[in-house]
Amino acid sequence: GSVVRLKVLAVQSDDLYKLVGAASGNFDADEIEVTANSPMGEALMKARVGETVKVDLPRGPKRFEILELR
Numbered sequence: 001g002s003v004v005r006l007k008v009l010a011v012q013s014d015d016l017y018k019l020v021g022a023a024s025g026n027f028d029a030d031e032i033e034v035t036a037n038s039p040m041g042e043a044l045m046k047a048r049v050g051e052t053v054k055v056d057l058p059r060g061p062k063r064f065e066i067l068e069l070r
Contacts, residue, residue: 003031004044005068009052014067019044 007014018031034040043053052065
């Protein structure tokens with residue numbers, strides 16, 4: 001249930017991501033849901049504010065800076 005503000009380093013934009021056990025399918029939420037066992041979820045479980053994480057996504061790897069935990 002943690003909410004994390006991440007900045008995508010390639011485009012310098014940030015979004016809120018919510019770590020969930022199972023995706024609800026609600027795409028109208030203010031946060032992007034990420035399951036704990038997904039590549040993004042696994043990277044976030046170990047990360048701390050100020051760190052940069054690399055996540056291997058289906059469209060290729062992306063780097064994110066962790067800006068805030070809520």
